[in-house]
Amino acid sequence: MKIAVIAKTRLPIAEPFRGGLESFTHSLCKEYIRLGHEITLFAHVDSDPELNIKGFYGQEYRMDDHFEIYENDEYLSILKFIEENEFDVVHNNSTHELPIIWGVKASIPVVTTLHTPPISKLKAAITICSGAENLHFVIPSKSFEATWRPYLNRGSKLIYNGVDLDKWPMIRNRREYLFWFGRIVLAKGLDIALDAAHEMGIPLKFAGPVDDKKYFDEQIKPRIRIKDTYLGHLQQSDLHAHMSGATVMVNAVRWEEPFGLTNIEAMSSGVPVAGFDRGAFRELINIDSGATADQRNIKSLIKAIETAIPLESNKVRLHAEKFSLTKMAKRYISYFEELL
Template identity: 30%
Template sequence: MKIAQVTPLYEAVPPKLYGGTERVVAHLTDALVELGHEVTLFAAADAATRARLIPVRDQAIRLDPTALKSDLAAHMSMLSEVLERVDEFDVIHFHTDMIHFPFFARHADRTVTTLHGRLDLKDLPGVYEHWGEFGLVSISDDQRRPLPLANWRATVHHGMPAELYRFSPAPQGYLAFLGRISPEKRPDRAIEIATRLNKPLKMAAKVDAADKVYWETFIRPMVEGNPLVEFVGEIGDHQKSAFLGGAEALLFPIDWPEPFGLVMIEAMACGTPVVAFRCGSTPEVVEDGATGYLVDTVEQAIAAAAHAHQLDREAVRARFELRFSATAMARRYLDVYGDLLARRPFAEAPLDDVVTPLRPHEGRSFAGLA
């Protein structure tokens, strides 16, 4: 199958530091190549991929030191490049929200669009109603709730390469928080849980410009005033095995409808259980009492974190391999692609191609003939 993967341009593929969508695209692309498919990746030139790369920008946007840049212009240029090559692919898989809809309306029947973000935004229903011909994939069932009437084709949970993370059979006595410093991620809850347990907390987190005030005025004083808390900043994939594998539990104390939560399966890959607030996708990812605990209050989270070290870390890793490997994700997407191809109308050849006899040695394509 000839498959195009079209990624956002904000982070490298995979990201050098923090980043979710581009990381998933990287792992999906490589897994599809390993399964024998012909995959083309449209991305910035700093992508590392086993697929054929079509570079559409010199580097990913966020870490580009250029002061003045336009993310809209970059993405429009990429979509133009994809459109010029549209006939080269059986399936074009977009990870760019809805920005491609007006460009590809005539080609919707050969596209799949995975939505990676939250969908409870005011202006979204009208977009997905207007361009209802585009088949959509959700990354959790819960993500669909704000748009129940959209053209959903499947839910495919994220996956990661099993070999990317080392299994850690024994933790080192601390709790971990990995993600963004933002109000909806509730790093304050993580600090409270660890403090009340009198247990060290390591925080590897990104501080976006939009969350700078929240960090400076609220979270930073909590970190600097607490000897139990160590803030290590952003980390890359090569650092995650040690960081997550050494933890007794990953704290995932969110307070918003998280569409998936990639860090949960990263922790499971290391054998580390997850203590997650029952919100958004977490009940679909965490198996309560097996790969972690689902909680509704800080008090419940404290009790869960105190007992997380008793869970079987080998079983946690085994569940990750079964449910959330990159290969498992790729096979589920292949089912989606196959369904798309089965729905596509048969393109009959013009009548002249059917009835006109071939002259000797004349080469003619019979693509499309029964």
């Protein structure tokens, strides 16, 4: 099958990944290729060249105050290229509205995986256009499907995200510190994780890009104690290595997260997770792999962490295997074949 994959073009689809969307797109494209399919990935020009990248802009316009104008032209160029070349299906992973609007008149199925909550332009485009016969939508969790349901005129397909289990083998062999990783922004709740760790008297190791410097300087830096460690923005292999001594991976998000790949990556490594009952979190764990805080406060989070600490790594890993990259990719391919 010949698949046109549209990425969110603002950031490279390459390690170290800026966030879950970049990681998802990269791993799924690699799996499409491994399964024998031909892909073209429309993405930032600095993305992984192994993914057959077709990029229209590099960094030259991305810091421009009027980048949105250039971004619109970029997506128009992408869609024109797809029209002029023979693809079987479009898998849209961007958060831009133009692939949705264009998809109404496209001659091939356009499948969009929804990665972000209903936001102004994307929500508007989907509300108006989603009744079109060749527009199709995939949602990564049941909770997120409920969020998008009012705006989808023809329903959606549920396909859970997955991770490369070979890239995240079971490694946990000690219980020395709590672990947190992700984009360092208020919504991800790193400050809450630090407060919980301090109340428990357990060190916290954390990693990720500082996407909100004000939040980092005002809320994170003052909280860091001698035993806490900021590891920086790491490659996935380095993140995995730090799982060896993690007692629990803490998830303290302040928003309704559509999925949460970090939870599966931790569990695949044998590290149980503890977190707030927000977004898809409860869908991703069971009693053998993690614990959910009943309330959205530190006391409840600590109780969940305490419940998760003694969980057996082999059982944690076993549960994570339900969310494999191969299973996810095959479900997408089966869906594409059904549409064709």
